[in-house]
Amino acid sequence: xxxxxxxxxxxxxxxxxxxxxxxxxxxxxxxxxxxxxxxxxxxxxxxxxxxxxxxxxxxxxxxxxxxxxxxxxxxxxxxxxxxxxxxxxxxxxxxxxxxxxxxxxxxxxxxxxxxxxxxxxxxxxxxxxxxxxxxxxxxxxxxxxxxxxxxxxxxxxxxxxxxxxxxxxxxxxxxxxxxxxxxxxxxxxxx
Amino acid sequence: xxxxxxxxxxxxxxxxxxxxxxxxxxxxxxxxxxxxxxxxxxxxxxxxxxxxxxxxxxxxxxxxxxxxxxxxxxxxxxxxxxxxxxxxxxxxxxxxxxxxxxxxxxxxxxxxxxxxxxxxxxxxxxxxxxxxxxxxxxxxxxxxxxxxxxxxxxxxxxxxxxxxxxxxxxxxxxxxxxxxxxxxxxxxxxx
Numbered sequence: 001x002x003x004x005x006x007x008x009x010x011x012x013x014x015x016x017x018x019x020x021x022x023x024x025x026x027x028x029x030x031x032x033x034x035x036x037x038x039x040x041x042x043x044x045x046x047x048x049x050x051x052x053x054x055x056x057x058x059x060x061x062x063x064x065x066x067x068x069x070x071x072x073x074x075x076x077x078x079x080x081x082x083x084x085x086x087x088x089x090x091x092x093x094x095x096x097x098x099x100x101x102x103x104x105x106x107x108x109x110x111x112x113x114x115x116x117x118x119x120x121x122x123x124x125x126x127x128x129x130x131x132x133x134x135x136x137x138x139x140x141x142x143x144x145x146x147x148x149x150x151x152x153x154x155x156x157x158x159x160x161x162x163x164x165x166x167x168x169x170x171x172x173x174x175x176x177x178x179x180x181x182x183x184x185x186x187x188x189x190x191x
Numbered sequence: 192x193x194x195x196x197x198x199x200x201x202x203x204x205x206x207x208x209x210x211x212x213x214x215x216x217x218x219x220x221x222x223x224x225x226x227x228x229x230x231x232x233x234x235x236x237x238x239x240x241x242x243x244x245x246x247x248x249x250x251x252x253x254x255x256x257x258x259x260x261x262x263x264x265x266x267x268x269x270x271x272x273x274x275x276x277x278x279x280x281x282x283x284x285x286x287x288x289x290x291x292x293x294x295x296x297x298x299x300x301x302x303x304x305x306x307x308x309x310x311x312x313x314x315x316x317x318x319x320x321x322x323x324x325x326x327x328x329x330x331x332x333x334x335x336x337x338x339x340x341x342x343x344x345x346x347x348x349x350x351x352x353x354x355x356x357x358x359x360x361x362x363x364x365x366x367x368x369x370x371x372x373x374x375x376x377x378x379x380x381x382x
Contacts, residue, residue: 126317176335
């Protein structure tokens with residue numbers, strides 16, 4: 001039984017002990033070394049991954065051959081290429097471990113078949129997807145309406161541990177500015 | 192019976208005739224005149240709206256007191272403030288009709304209670320949310336990795352009818368540049 005994930009699910013829906021058992025039997029524990037890749041362009045994303053320990057990043061290589069980070073994941077977050085899963089097509093992105101990371105993989109096929117047997121699980125994933133969409137919409141609002149400095153301050157306030165944990169150049173990539181700009185920002189006394 | 196919406200649902204899940212009936216009984220037809228508001232800041236979003244005719248926009252007023260369009264909706268698209276629905280909190284945005292518009296409202300309370308009675312409906316909305324999330328993630332990629340001109344060309348290619356239908360200044364707001372810049376772009380012969 002994977003208690004951390006069950007506790008996370010419990011915040012949103014109730015599963016009976018037998019449903020918990022049935023669900024956990026489908027999960028596959030994966031351990032990744034630092035810098036190991038979970039997904040690379042051209043490959044199909046296998047399913048949704050729940051992080052129990054560590055830190056992941058999802059990124060694209062843009063036309064200037066720079067890494068553009070589109071998503072981070074830490075403990076108790078899900079990570080996946082939803083585009084690859086939804087459209088059953090090869091991924092365009094990388095998913096990589098920033099630290100040594102432990103994840104629970106729920107294969108897409110198992111997820112879909114479990115929904116029929118355990119309807120509250122579908123409710124849980126519907127809510128997870130709605131939360132991800134809302135976060136993504138908010139991020140678009142911030143990109144358009146905040147200056148780079150405001151964006152950094154806002155992000156630091158929301159995720160203080162995260163800012164300490166992730167290398168500076170990755171944070172800059174996620175927020176859409178250069179590492180040099182971020183260094184100057186952090187050098188300011190009031191940050 | 193609202194056939195357009197049932198046809199849309201049929202692309203993703205199967206509902207029995209009695210489920211279709213039960214679902215349609217919960218829908219409320221709303222007609223909006225051009226420029227009428229469906230939602231304003233401070234009010235709670237009531238549910239999800241399926242557009243059967245017309246065109247809507249969702250926007251914020253940013254700190255510079257400019258309108259920032261975060262979403263458009265045309266026929267067969269859903270529109271709602273998911274943040275307000277998910278967190279049961281007052282909205283921060285406007286949803287307004289660009290043209291005279293007809294929508295079907297599915298109240299949030301009804302939607303949640305229907306999920307228990309009609310599980311495929313929850314599947315449908317889970318997929319809709321996943322599609323919205325993927326579109327939103329792609330949009331973030333475009334904002335960071337395309338020049339303004341590339342973003343306009345790409346959008347025009349994906350949604351040619353839309354570009355003709357929506358006022359130029361709204362399109363500029365959605366794509367994150369000034370109406371003046373868009374005018375210069377459109378004046379170029381090759382667009």
